[in-house]
Amino acid sequence: MNNQFPITKIIDDDGTLLDTSYEEQLTEALSYHLYHHMYRIRTFDRKAISLQRQGRIGTYPPFEGQEAAQVGSAYALGEDDWVFPTYRDHGATLTFGADMTRMFMYWNGRVEGCVPPEGKRIFPAAVPIATQIPHAVGAAWAEKKKGTDNIALVYFGDGATSEGDFHEGLNFAGVFQTPTVFFNQNNGYAISVPFEKQTNSATIAQKAIAYDIPSVRIDGNDCFAVYFTTKEAIDAARKGKGPTLIEAVTWRTGAHTTADDPSKYRPEHLGTDTVDPLERLERFMKTYGHWNDEKIAEIEQTCQAEVETAVEQMENASQPNVDDMFNHVFAELPDHLANQKLAYEAFLKEES
Amino acid sequence: MNNQFPITKIIDDDGTLLDTSYEEQLTEALSYHLYHHMYRIRTFDRKAISLQRQGRIGTYPPFEGQEAAQVGSAYALGEDDWVFPTYRDHGATLTFGADMTRMFMYWNGRVEGCVPPEGKRIFPAAVPIATQIPHAVGAAWAEKKKGTDNIALVYFGDGATSEGDFHEGLNFAGVFQTPTVFFNQNNGYAISVPFEKQTNSATIAQKAIAYDIPSVRIDGNDCFAVYFTTKEAIDAARKGKGPTLIEAVTWRTGAHTTADDPSKYRPEHLGTDTVDPLERLERFMKTYGHWNDEKIAEIEQTCQAEVETAVEQMENASQPNVDDMFNHVFAELPDHLANQKLAYEAFLKEES
Amino acid sequence: MVQTQTASATKQLTMVQAINDALKLKLEQDETTLLLGEDIGKNGGVFRATGGLYDTFGADRVIDTPLSESGIVGTAVGLAVNGFKPIVEMQFMGFIYPAYDQIMTHVSRMRMKSMGRFTVPMVIRAPYGAGIRAPEVHSDSAEALFTHMPGIKVVCPASPRQAKGLLMAAIEDPDPVLFMEPMRSYRAQRETVPTDAYTCEIGKGRRLHEGSDISLIAWGAMVAIAEAAARKAEAKGISCDVIDVQTLYPLDRDLIAESVQKTGRAVIVHEAQGTGGLGNDIVSLINDEAFLYLRAPIERVTGFDVPVPFFALEDQYMPNTARVLKQIERAVNF
Amino acid sequence: MVQTQTASATKQLTMVQAINDALKLKLEQDETTLLLGEDIGKNGGVFRATGGLYDTFGADRVIDTPLSESGIVGTAVGLAVNGFKPIVEMQFMGFIYPAYDQIMTHVSRMRMKSMGRFTVPMVIRAPYGAGIRAPEVHSDSAEALFTHMPGIKVVCPASPRQAKGLLMAAIEDPDPVLFMEPMRSYRAQRETVPTDAYTCEIGKGRRLHEGSDISLIAWGAMVAIAEAAARKAEAKGISCDVIDVQTLYPLDRDLIAESVQKTGRAVIVHEAQGTGGLGNDIVSLINDEAFLYLRAPIERVTGFDVPVPFFALEDQYMPNTARVLKQIERAVNF
Numbered sequence A, B: 001m002n003n004q005f006p007i008t009k010i011i012d013d014d015g016t017l018l019d020t021s022y023e024e025q026l027t028e029a030l031s032y033h034l035y036h037h038m039y040r041i042r043t044f045d046r047k048a049i050s051l052q053r054q055g056r057i058g059t060y061p062p063f064e065g066q067e068a069a070q071v072g073s074a075y076a077l078g079e080d081d082w083v084f085p086t087y088r089d090h091g092a093t094l095t096f097g098a099d100m101t102r103m104f105m106y107w108n109g110r111v112e113g114c115v116p117p118e119g120k121r122i123f124p125a126a127v128p129i130a131t132q133i134p135h136a137v138g139a140a141w142a143e144k145k146k147g148t149d150n151i152a153l154v155y156f157g158d159g160a161t162s163e164g165d166f167h168e169g170l171n172f173a174g175v176f177q178t179p180t181v182f183f184n185q186n187n188g189y190a191i192s193v194p195f196e197k198q199t200n201s202a203t204i205a206q207k208a209i210a211y212d213i214p215s216v217r218i219d220g221n222d223c224f225a226v227y228f229t230t231k232e233a234i235d236a237a238r239k240g241k242g243p244t245l246i247e248a249v250t251w252r253t254g255a256h257t258t259a260d261d262p263s264k265y266r267p268e269h270l271g272t273d274t275v276d277p278l279e280r281l282e283r284f285m286k287t288y289g290h291w292n293d294e295k296i297a298e299i300e301q302t303c304q305a306e307v308e309t310a311v312e313q314m315e316n317a318s319q320p321n322v323d324d325m326f327n328h329v330f331a332e333l334p335d336h337l338a339n340q341k342l343a344y345e346a347f348l349k350e351e352s
Numbered sequence C, D: 001m002v003q004t005q006t007a008s009a010t011k012q013l014t015m016v017q018a019i020n021d022a023l024k025l026k027l028e029q030d031e032t033t034l035l036l037g038e039d040i041g042k043n044g045g046v047f048r049a050t051g052g053l054y055d056t057f058g059a060d061r062v063i064d065t066p067l068s069e070s071g072i073v074g075t076a077v078g079l080a081v082n083g084f085k086p087i088v089e090m091q092f093m094g095f096i097y098p099a100y101d102q103i104m105t106h107v108s109r110m111r112m113k114s115m116g117r118f119t120v121p122m123v124i125r126a127p128y129g130a131g132i133r134a135p136e137v138h139s140d141s142a143e144a145l146f147t148h149m150p151g152i153k154v155v156c157p158a159s160p161r162q163a164k165g166l167l168m169a170a171i172e173d174p175d176p177v178l179f180m181e182p183m184r185s186y187r188a189q190r191e192t193v194p195t196d197a198y199t200c201e202i203g204k205g206r207r208l209h210e211g212s213d214i215s216l217i218a219w220g221a222m223v224a225i226a227e228a229a230a231r232k233a234e235a236k237g238i239s240c241d242v243i244d245v246q247t248l249y250p251l252d253r254d255l256i257a258e259s260v261q262k263t264g265r266a267v268i269v270h271e272a273q274g275t276g277g278l279g280n281d282i283v284s285l286i287n288d289e290a291f292l293y294l295r296a297p298i299e300r301v302t303g304f305d306v307p308v309p310f311f312a313l314e315d316q317y318m319p320n321t322a323r324v325l326k327q328i329e330r331a332v333n334f
């Protein structure tokens, strides 16, 4: 089986070009865009970990190591496409246009963190594993029914493939030929459970055969492979050619969340031979003459400043509003809930 | 894909032997056993339909057309194996040793119909589609843990493959290498929904690739193909070689249930070229000199008599017992339920 | 005669016909409505609730789905947030459980978790209840599993006319609505139903009979039982206020409270198991709103605390007129 | 000192340690017990409830499963009917919903539908509740979805000692048991816990404090809130009877009835949403058993009728001492 789905790369670990058919498309501009986004979300990610350590936000799931997978895929999306992320895909949604301040708020327990900028079709991160997969099928189906060429891209992990909703979602996509891109980040673990214990199949790509959906297995740490593969899948979906499953093989460098200790379950040596996706792009850029220290320094400064500002804004945001707990349950507040709200407001006044 | 899973047959529609490697095993005795079982369950099935029409039992799901699939598979089981049927697999469970009177009772709304003969490991028919699939994985896993060579065989339809429980069950079987035989009867329809609308894959067999489980696609109306394929899968499971998925392609001749009208959704011409499984075996038996009119007449009489007796016993069974509604919810009747029972008994006395 | 009866103004319909009528009107009125479910297309649904609609509106709007309840509801979430109004059918309420996770964690919470940015205006139709000699699991009454789930409304009509009006209102509602259809009432009665579009307000119950001694509170197929018990009670000189709850979430608190404030006694009738049943919420409501008016403990007549039995015993499980009457008398004679 | 403290007789344990202790003892005592769940093996569970057990008992008995709740419960049904005693962990109660169908249609009904031939003696452990700043859906209190499901018992300890004894009893029980573990109490308190095996009876609540003016009724993490409110009320001269319900199905009706017959007043405290919550069942129980004793309407202090909010607002959602105290005073001053 493995052989039916070899891992596709465009650049090698050391940054050399493997698939020369892409040579012309690997422009300096593209390199910089991808580098910028990857550096930006890494800065966010590391900041979030440190904020959590200081008790300034809640439990946080880092994505370090998965930047190429998230940026390469999100960067391939069009303005009006839909994105269905999990809790670990804020690297992707930030790349697609989510607001950084709100992203910090999300991890600080604020529902405001789920609200995308006006017009941006970014769904609230799915917390119950795999449940977002049918949503993406439905949203893509709606686009098809409307006759647009917009698509929906859904993120999910290796662990998610064991849930019924993965199966039911892909089956619907196959039957109704919805323009959905199923973007799997196989980072080797679902919390502590390694991929070999998650399923008996050697790859996730082969699972698409069950639905007669085309699939491909790529090096998820090669930002070019991710970008171009995703773009091709998106283009096919736009053209009415239906769904694609992409398995991006990657590696979570850190813990599952800040509450997790991977040394409990993950052998030390694992992952040590994985080249960091940013470093890999850097090597490529240096080899092909795209690297410019000054420009890079500028990018780095911009990103640092952006993250600091976002943290500040998050911390200066107005206090959470008790009303919000009551106001968004129904379009109109039902009487009994209005009464609960009134009574609680009165109680809070009394107490204060 | 289709080509990866061609339909395997042992005898042809006209009863001629196709796979000569089985020649020696196609004994007269085997022919008679299979014929007897198929004739027996068909007699049951037709009787049940007529009882339903007369209002003597409730809604009934006939299996006519699927006799080879059910008998061939159940006949391959060992005494101590487990069977997990659906509502349409009483042909299989009758073959495996379920009690015919109780089977009629089941379709007359009597819970007694779920209770197998002492020692017979036949689960109550699963009504919610696909839910029995993980049960069979668990029961087989238990046998493996105990170190026996018993296996579990689970029946399910083509429609069932769309449910999450199909996926989750097969995934567990793959991971834990349980001795489970997944016996699918692809009868072309899930009520009114044809297989091509159920999934985009050309076969059910290919769905096993997702779990790296061996699979095979057979002619489900060829009782020998069913019997030997199932036997091989069972033997492999007994020997610790793990699960197998069998797709038995068959055809439901009649309605989904007695409440269903297939002319609403099933084109007339479909299925007309399908040779009845009993007739097919008859042709084989005649060609190969196994057929003996007298012996056959005897079988037919025995079966008719057995069915008549079972109907009589069903109709003479004691009235349903109100106590049974209360007594089997917990091992010990909890106080509040004991009170409900007492109060209701008192009420019934008052009323009468 | 012919003129007063204005042929186009009303029809005599069963509940399942009234539901079909509502679906048809909505499919005509609103291009964004879609029907999804198992066997709802060519087959017209196992109860014929969608009969004829596939022929009229085609396979793109009346969609036979794979056998996959979580998939149906999950994709309907995606359709609903993206401009469509899915009306999904769960073939029987006992088969809604595989979709429970999607309903609980997404359908009911999407508005909340996106502060109103994404909404899921969908209707989930679910035939429910015992009494039609159906196999195991086909006879569940699972309303209480959804009235404990903020963000979804739960509606349950008791008659053809109400079924049509409530279903049209459910389809127009900006929030998700679980629409429970009492199978036992599908063809039990014909009623004069307006031919045109109309809605019955969600959140309101109705008083079917005015009385002073005791309030009978029921919904769905149990309304007929309550009415029959009321007639028997009236014959014994007990005057019953009969209330059809209709909307199970949010409850019409005022109607119930007023009624019990007037009568001082109540019998709640429902088909689901008593423990954990919605009857307990109504007891609480009465405790909150009519405590000082109560002249007797509130009575509940419900399914017993057992799984709905196989159909040979289903009549023993369900509330019937005699059981209701007995509790009425008990309350009145307290 | 050393001698009286008999090192082997008791230990000071948190609730999560007490649970670990019960699991360990049972794995030792009974070869048929198996643990199944996500991340319960090498990782010892996300709360460390199964910490160390994988090393001691090995991968065949402490089993890391795929991420598949329905698959876990479904295969556990097969294991349970075939001689094993599966103890499955749902990582958080909010992730039990995908397994709801299996629990509703098979776990709880298998004994009924086979007239006792096949039984499912399994335990489903589920950490539940808010208060630990967890992400969305991680904080649900879903007991009422299972107390409306005849055939499964529901147990919820409030302290380390009770947790150990109740869990051992749950594992020994011939029926399926849903064992709810209040995450907020996992490490809130250490208590003296006997080292040896012991059981606390399922079906019995406990009186934590004897009082005469009002009954406070709570379970799980809300017991500590009720106790704190009782202390404040006592300071104001209100004498509270504090009851830890412990078994949510079947309820200890006698204990609750007696208490309210004595006090004539009750405040029920729970974390789940009020509408559809188990509190309503207790109101009904009191209505049935203590109607004539009631001196004030029964009060409930519960989560609001909203989805459990994201954690910045979770403290606003949950009952707290002040809210409980207020309702105590309201009942007493009625």
Ligand SMILES: Cc1ncc(C[n+]2csc(CCOP(=O)(O)OP(=O)(O)O)c2C)c(N)n1
Pocket (backbone or CB within 6 Å): A088, A127, A128, A129, A156, A157, A158, A159, A160, A161, A187, A189, A190, A191, A256, D038, D067, D069, D091, D095, D098
């Ligand atoms: C239905 C459900 N079950 C359990 C969990 C708890 N949980 C959170 S993340 C996780 C592992 C997910 O693994 P994977 O899909 O590989 O994604 P990754 O975390 O590696 O990005 C689990 C079990 C959950 N969120 N939802």
Ligand SMILES: Cc1ncc(C[n+]2csc(CCOP(=O)(O)OP(=O)(O)O)c2C)c(N)n1
Pocket (backbone or CB within 6 Å): B088, B127, B128, B129, B156, B157, B158, B159, B160, B161, B187, B189, B190, B191, B256, C038, C067, C069, C091, C095, C098
């Ligand atoms: C979870 C669930 N959803 C819906 C149904 C209603 N239903 C009963 S049989 C059936 C079709 C099953 O088709 P298939 O699996 O092909 O089996 P067949 O009836 O053809 O033997 C449906 C939808 C059900 N029993 N369970």
Ligand SMILES: [Mg+2]
Pocket (backbone or CB within 6 Å): A157, A158, A159, A185, A186, A187, A188, A189, A190, A191
């Ligand atoms: Mg992963």
Ligand SMILES: [Mg+2]
Pocket (backbone or CB within 6 Å): B157, B158, B159, B185, B186, B187, B188, B189, B190, B191
């Ligand atoms: Mg079929």
